[in-house]
Amino acid sequence: MDKLFVPRELIAEILAHCKECYPYEACGILAGQFGVSKKIYKIKNIEKSSVSYMMEPGEQFTVMKEMREQGLEMTAIYHSHPVSSAYPSPKDVSLAFYQDSVYVIVSLVNDEPLIKAFEIKDDIIKEIEIIYS
Amino acid sequence: MAVKVRIPTPLQKLTDGKDEVEGEPGTIISLINFLNSKYPGMGERITEGGKVRKFVNIYINDEDIRFLKNEETEVKDGDEVSIVPAIAGG
Numbered sequence: 001m002d003k004l005f006v007p008r009e010l011i012a013e014i015l016a017h018c019k020e021c022y023p024y025e026a027c028g029i030l031a032g033q034f035g036v037s038k039k040i041y042k043i044k045n046i047e048k049s050s051v052s053y054m055m056e057p058g059e060q061f062t063v064m065k066e067m068r069e070q071g072l073e074m075t076a077i078y079h080s081h082p083v084s085s086a087y088p089s090p091k092d093v094s095l096a097f098y099q100d101s102v103y104v105i106v107s108l109v110n111d112e113p114l115i116k117a118f119e120i121k122d123d124i125i126k127e128i129e130i131i132y133s
Numbered sequence: 134m135a136v137k138v139r140i141p142t143p144l145q146k147l148t149d150g151k152d153e154v155e156g157e158p159g160t161i162i163s164l165i166n167f168l169n170s171k172y173p174g175m176g177e178r179i180t181e182g183g184k185v186r187k188f189v190n191i192y193i194n195d196e197d198i199r200f201l202k203n204e205e206t207e208v209k210d211g212d213e214v215s216i217v218p219a220i221a222g223g
Binding site: 098 | 142188215221223
């Protein structure tokens with residue numbers, strides 16, 4: 001995948017979720033079909049930390065089950081970086097198990113949030129263009 | 134009737150792209166050993182030293198095995214086992 005298609009409303013929802021969770025990291029899933037995101041699932045970060053996240057396992061499981069039942073794929077996994085740049089941290093890289101998904105990172109370091117998307121495969125990070133639809 | 138095992142996308146390379154495979158009844162650990170014999174490499178992706186890895190969650194039907202008997206949880210014919218790598222980072 002070299003582009004991530006996301007409707008503007010979903011981008012707005014991601015940014016609102018990230019700001020709401022500040023100073024902690026927010027996390028969630030974008031679901032869609034054929035590489036186009038259609039739905040957002042905001043998921044609880046059980047780490048309650050500014051430098052770490054882990055999706056609440058039960059919620060993650062329920063969301064993935066619902067996506068399967070609705071024929072949706074996980075187009076992206078998003079999380080925020082309240083105190084660092086919009087780039088995967090070493091921990092993001094080492095725990096990037098879902099290589100077919102795109103990792104979206106929102107940095108809240110500056111007044112204006114910065115949102116970027118990456119493919120993380122076998123420890124190699126590649127930036128993906130976000131197309132606002 | 135066998136045990137239905139749901140394979141997450143990160144492990145489907147080991148099952149030739151199949152998202153669902155069949156397993157044998159027993160315990161979670163015996164099921165993982167069975168899967169490893171059929172799909173070499175599966176065991177080390179799920180467990181470490183006989184224990185399920187920290188960043189892997191396993192469910193029997195809708196129950197997290199950590200709230201049951203972990204690796205010793207019994208798996209019966211007709212059960213659906215889901216292997217779900219955690220989504221985490223920093």
